Amino acid sequence: MGMSVIDSQQGTRAPLLELRGLGARAGERTLFEELRLNIFPGQAWAVVGPNGVGKTTLMRMLAGVRLPDGGQVMLGGRALSTYTRREIAREVGVVPQASVPVFDFGALEFVLMGLHASRPRFSLPGVGDHRAGLEALARLEVEHLAHRPVSSLSGGERQRVVMARTLVTQARVWLLDEPTANLDLRHQLRLLEVVREHVDEGGAAVAVLHDLELVHRFFDRVLLLAPGRALGWGAPEDTLTEEQVSEAFGLAMRRLQVEGRWVWLA
Numbered sequence: 001m002g003m004s005v006i007d008s009q010q011g012t013r014a015p016l017l018e019l020r021g022l023g024a025r026a027g028e029r030t031l032f033e034e035l036r037l038n039i040f041p042g043q044a045w046a047v048v049g050p051n052g053v054g055k056t057t058l059m060r061m062l063a064g065v066r067l068p069d070g071g072q073v074m075l076g077g078r079a080l081s082t083y084t085r086r087e088i089a090r091e092v093g094v095v096p097q098a099s100v101p102v103f104d105f106g107a108l109e110f111v112l113m114g115l116h117a118s119r120p121r122f123s124l125p126g127v128g129d130h131r132a133g134l135e136a137l138a139r140l141e142v143e144h145l146a147h148r149p150v151s152s153l154s155g156g157e158r159q160r161v162v163m164a165r166t167l168v169t170q171a172r173v174w175l176l177d178e179p180t181a182n183l184d185l186r187h188q189l190r191l192l193e194v195v196r197e198h199v200d201e202g203g204a205a206v207a208v209l210h211d212l213e214l215v216h217r218f219f220d221r222v223l224l225l226a227p228g229r230a231l232g233w234g235a236p237e238d239t240l241t242e243e244q245v246s247e248a249f250g251l252a253m254r255r256l257q258v259e260g261r262w263v264w265l266a
């Protein structure tokens with residue numbers, strides 16, 4: 001069975017990202033192969049699956065920091081492998097899995113580094129940049145931390161600062177690896193609202209998430225990975241069925257509807 005390439009709802013709009021027969025291996029083991037997906041402007045995609053299936057590997061391929069073991073990634077109609085790092089940084093904003101920065105910067109300085117790709121080399125940030133940086137911090141509710149060293153922030157605070165850095169870049173594609181992992185529920189919702197706004201303004205986002213309920217609530221599409229293969233992709237309601245989710249995670253899961261929302265029970 002071929003995987004669908006044309007998304008009927010998107011008409012003739014060109015995809016921002018195309019996965020053309022993408023494959024990944026870890027040593028001898030196949031993580032996934034022949035993955036064909038188009039990610040259009042206005043779409044938020046979630047990537048879901050158990051630990052070790054290759055979610056981060058996929059994100060690294062989409063960010064151009066790891067070469068595919070098969071197929072290729074197209075960004076804006078051009079092979080990602082032909083882009084320079086700087087060109088990728090202009091188009092793609094990355095929020096990696098929680099990490100501690102190697103160098104210590106103040107939170108605002110760190111956010112302003114997100115502007116680097118769209119600026120002439122070695123130029124210093126101007127007044128407008130500072131305002132944009134503070135606004136981005138404010139949208140993630142960490143404006144009060146602007147002058148704190150990033151190393152002194154809590155995991156959740158740091159995660160929101162990293163997200164603010166992605167916000168100022170004006171990259172159309174956002175790649176987010178477990179962006180809500182360290183956040184309390186209120187800040188999880190706030191962050192995903194910011195993702196939603198970005199997508200509704202014509203951007204695209206791909207996010208690794210473990211919370212299926214948040215996938216139903218905030219995402220247009222989901223890619224469900226199981227060990228060794230992609231089990232399904234499409235609208236969350238159709239893709240995250242009890243059968244498929246149970247199979248992917250090797251655990252009997254039940255899906256219920258409560259007050260119009262999908263809720264999952266293990």
Ligand SMILES: Nc1ncnc2c1ncn2[C@@H]1O[C@H](COP(=O)(O)OP(=O)(O)OP(=O)(O)O)[C@@H](O)[C@H]1O
Nearest residue numbers: 025026027031049050051052053054055056057058
């Ligand atoms: N450099 C590497 N060499 C060998 N194996 C690797 C390498 N990087 C990752 N792997 C393996 O590839 C598999 C997929 O890893 P990946 O980080 O993509 O999983 P994941 O789905 O993101 O998992 P998690 O939910 O735990 O974050 C894992 O089994 C991992 O150990």
